Amino acid sequence: MNTQQVIFLVLSAISLASAMGVILSKNPVTSVLCLILTFFTIAGHYVMLNAQFLAVVHIIVYAGAIMVLFLFVIMLMNLNADVEPQKRNWLKYAGAISGGTLLVILVAALRDASMPSLQSGSSDIGLIANLGKTLFHQYVVPFEISSVLFLSAMVGAVVIGKKE
DSSP, X not given: OOHHHHHHHHHHHHHHHHHHHHHHOSSHHHHXXXXXXXXXHXXXXXXXXXXXXXXXXXXXXXXXXXXXXXXXXXXXXXXXXXXXXXXXXXXXXXXXXXXXXXXXXXXXXXXXXXXXXXXXXXXXXXXXXXXHHHHHHXXXXXXXXXXXXXXHHHHHHHHHHOOO
């Protein structure tokens, strides 16, 4: 067993454990923190696939911005177990049956799946330089159109948010 396989297994084990923590945690803040850990381990998998840009964007967007919003929403909602309505037993059983059915379908679908191996000659797959070359050579016009669209959206947000 080489180093990459050990790192993959450790990241996968942490990812699965923290994902189970998201599901099984009774405290919503603990659940969000477990989800942040899951996102970091997924970013580690991206780094192992030589997709550093995707890993950085994943951390910035999901573990940074989205999870901060989740924490703010949870804090503003002030969730209490006393106020929360109790779920009926048949609803819990229906959720367990549908989750188990989904698990069986996913296992059946992944059973015959194969993972293509990366060729050793192409070590620059997923690098930012390749993304930049493709973005600014083949897709320069759509990129510039989207930047003008974002600029107009920012100006519109400032105009709407401006007090009179």
